[in-house]
Amino acid sequence: MKYDEFLDITAYTCPVTFAKVKVTxxxxxxxxxxxxxxxxxxxxxxxxxxxxxxxxxxxxxxxxGDGTHNLYVVKNGLNG
Numbered sequence: 408m409k410y411d412e413f414l415d416i417t418a419y420t421c422p423v424t425f426a427k428v429k430v431t432x433x434x435x436x437x438x439x440x441x442x443x444x445x446x447x448x449x450x451x452x453x454x455x456x457x458x459x460x461x462x463x464x465x466x467x468x469x470x471x472g473d474g475t476h477n478l479y480v481v482k483n484g485l486n487g
Contacts (some may be wrong), residue, residue: 410442435482443478
C-alpha cells in the first residue's frame with residue numbers, strides 16, 4: 408500500500424508512542440497517509456482506536472510476523 412510518511416515507534420513505550428504519532432500527523436497535509444510501525448500488545452490495541460476517535464481513518468493493519476505491525480492511517484483534517 409502506498410504511503411506519504413513513515414514512522415517507526417517500536418523503540419518507544421506509551422504514552423510516548425501516541426505523542427510521536429500525533430506530532431507526525433500534525434506535520435502531514437490532509438488526506439495524506441502515514442505508515443506507522445508499532446509493536447503488538449498495548450500499542451496495537453490502543454493507538455488505532457485513539458486515532459479514529461480523533462477523526463483519522465485507520466485503513467489497514469498488517470502483521471509483520473516479528474512482533475510488529477504496520478498501521479496505515481489517513482489524516483482526515485478534522486483535527487489538523
